[in-house]
Amino acid sequence: MVVPLTINFLKSQWRTFANAHPLAKGMISYAVLWPTGCLIQQTMEGKNLKTYDWMSCLRYCVFGSMYVAPTLHGWVRLTSAMWPQMNLRVGVMKALVEQISYGPFAVTSFFFFMTLLEGRSFEEAVQEVKKKFPKAFEVGICVWPIIQTINFSMVPEKNRIVFVSVCSLVWTTFLACIHTKNLHEEAQVEDVATQKLLQQQQKEMTTNESLVLKVKRALAL
Incomplete structure (x- = not known):
């Protein structure tokens, strides 16, 4: 009897808080859903509790x-x-306006600031946007107008941030996949370049050793 009453009380308190503070409700929702999207992306790559990049989850949360x-x-x-x-009609109008205003701003901000949060330079953040924005925006412009039409025309204003945050879970996972895929490709390129450099150095060392041996033999004669 006590447990149901406690749960009902907490629900009531949460509804009161959420209605009075819609921004805080949205921030709490995103603090949970965005790192969840990051975890989903990492799970899709085959990672588990022992290999998850928790710092990446923290960056998504922040x-x-x-x-x-x-x-x-x-x-x-x-x-x-x-x-x-x-x-x-108004919902469609809002959705279309968003695609030429807030939408590009949000996608650009994601790639730019996530790169900075990773400790990379301003120039790298700019290049990140240039490389990844077109593909993300191309997909987003096909999906978000439908979601936002529903959001603006059917969902009450106080619940719109939460509704969008739930929909953005899939979107966040998609962005994380784009982001990490390119990071993996860059890492592979660096590994290949490092291997080539090591091979070149080994060849040079072998060549130098051969020259030294030849010089020693010539001097011995």
Whole structure:
């Protein structure tokens, strides 16, 4: 009897808090869902609890909760003020506007700031955006208009951030796959280059040793 009452009380308190603080609700949602997307991506690569990159999960948590949620909250508030009606026509309009404004901004921010959070340079972050933005935006423009049309036309404003955050779980996993795939490719290229360099050095050492032997033989004669 006590447990159900406690659960109901906690649910009531959460609803009260969430309704009073929609931004905080969105930040909490993203703090959980974004690292979850990162874990899904790593699991797809065959990793497990012993091999997960937990620092990567932490970066996704920080970026999702501290950057994406506040900017998305501001965007939702802005669009709700500009188009307060909730119907299909307005929903489609908002979704289309988002694809030429907030959408490119969000994708660019992801690749740029995630690269910086990894400790890489500003120039590398710029190159990351140039290489990966086109593919991500191409996929996003096919998916997000549908999601946002539903969001803007059917979901109450106070629940829109959470709705989008759930939908973005799959999107985050997709972005993480693009990000890490290229990182793996770069690592493989570096490994190949390192191997070639080592082979070249070994050849040079062998050549130098041969020259030394020839010189010694010539001097012995």
